[in-house]
Amino acid sequence: MTTALVTGATAGLGAAFARALAAERRDLVLVARDAERLAATAAELRDRYSVEVEVLPADLASAEGCAQVEKRLADVGQPVELLVNNAGIGLRDGFLENPIEDEERMLALNVRAVMRLTHAAVTGMASRGHGDVVNVASVAGFGPTAPGSTYSATKAWVITFSESVHLTLRQHGVRVSAVCPGFVRTEFHSRASIPTADIPDVLWLDADTVVREALADLRRGRPTSVPSVRYKVLGGIVRYAPRPLFLRVIGRAARSVGRR
Numbered sequence: 001m002t003t004a005l006v007t008g009a010t011a012g013l014g015a016a017f018a019r020a021l022a023a024e025r026r027d028l029v030l031v032a033r034d035a036e037r038l039a040a041t042a043a044e045l046r047d048r049y050s051v052e053v054e055v056l057p058a059d060l061a062s063a064e065g066c067a068q069v070e071k072r073l074a075d076v077g078q079p080v081e082l083l084v085n086n087a088g089i090g091l092r093d094g095f096l097e098n099p100i101e102d103e104e105r106m107l108a109l110n111v112r113a114v115m116r117l118t119h120a121a122v123t124g125m126a127s128r129g130h131g132d133v134v135n136v137a138s139v140a141g142f143g144p145t146a147p148g149s150t151y152s153a154t155k156a157w158v159i160t161f162s163e164s165v166h167l168t169l170r171q172h173g174v175r176v177s178a179v180c181p182g183f184v185r186t187e188f189h190s191r192a193s194i195p196t197a198d199i200p201d202v203l204w205l206d207a208d209t210v211v212r213e214a215l216a217d218l219r220r221g222r223p224t225s226v227p228s229v230r231y232k233v234l235g236g237i238v239r240y241a242p243r244p245l246f247l248r249v250i251g252r253a254a255r256s257v258g259r260r
């Protein structure tokens with residue numbers, strides 16, 4: 001049985017990745033900060049799927065937390081064949097309002113941890129000639145948002161980074177894919193106190209469906225995955241619209257929000 005490591009595995013998309021990979025009979029290493037919740041998640045997966053599940057409590061916004069997980073990824077005795085960099089956070093307020101420490105914590109988790117863990121994992125994968133990395137980005141990474149935090153910029157980094165590593169490593173047998181979901185029903189928005197009442201039902205995705213499409217796209221060798229037809233269309237508009245036109249539209253929307 002091969003082993004997959006999933007970050008942010010106790011809730012939302014990470015928990016859905018853990019379930020899907022356990023159902024494929026992969027052993028798992030689960031990472032998140034809350035040790036009790038990790039232990040409960042691991043017990044449930046062991047019971048339901050009869051796979052081995054290790055837990056690794058770590059705060060990936062810290063250099064120490066990253067180092068703990070890097071150590072596990074570098075363990076050639078029990079190689080990790082699939083890394084899912086999923087843990088990430090958003091912020092409710094705009095760049096001007098947010099304390100810089102909050103922006104920096106988000107950057108550390110959404111960007112630095114993704115880079116460090118990918119680096120730790122792909123070294124062994126390239127030498128073995130195979131391995132997979134899934135980086136959870138967002139459709140928000142396809143363009144700027146305003147008013148907003150630097151969340152979309154962190155996800156733009158994840159997309160470009162994943163595409164670059166995909167191109168660099170495919171000749172070594174390593175597949176890398178950035179998943180770009182739209183709104184998914186998870187704990188993400190409530191953790192950041194982001195209001196969701198105005199988001200229409202049609203824009204919400206289910207975590208298990210997102211994960212199913214993400215894993216299928218990884219196996220097709222696609223460097224980016226945009227789950228659901230809805231978001232392929234919406235994401236495509238944002239991604240491929242002429243940038244000056246897009247900036248004008250977003251700028252106008254931001255000014256009207258500012259006037260309210």
Ligand SMILES: NC(=O)c1ccc[n+]([C@@H]2O[C@H](COP(=O)([O-])OP(=O)(O)OC[C@H]3O[C@@H](n4cnc5c(N)ncnc54)[C@H](OP(=O)(O)O)[C@@H]3O)[C@@H](O)[C@H]2O)c1
Nearest residue numbers: 008010011012013032033034060088138183184186187188
């Ligand atoms: N939900 C959406 O609408 C949406 C849309 C597009 C992209 N995404 C992206 O999807 C990914 C997963 O989000 P989600 O919606 O599934 O969020 P979620 O339901 O809030 O789950 C977040 C998971 O990450 C862990 N985590 C949070 N901070 C961490 C840290 N500092 N170190 C280690 N683990 C940490 C949490 O556990 P602990 O609190 O115990 O650490 C939890 O397991 C994120 O990268 C997010 O940006 C989400």
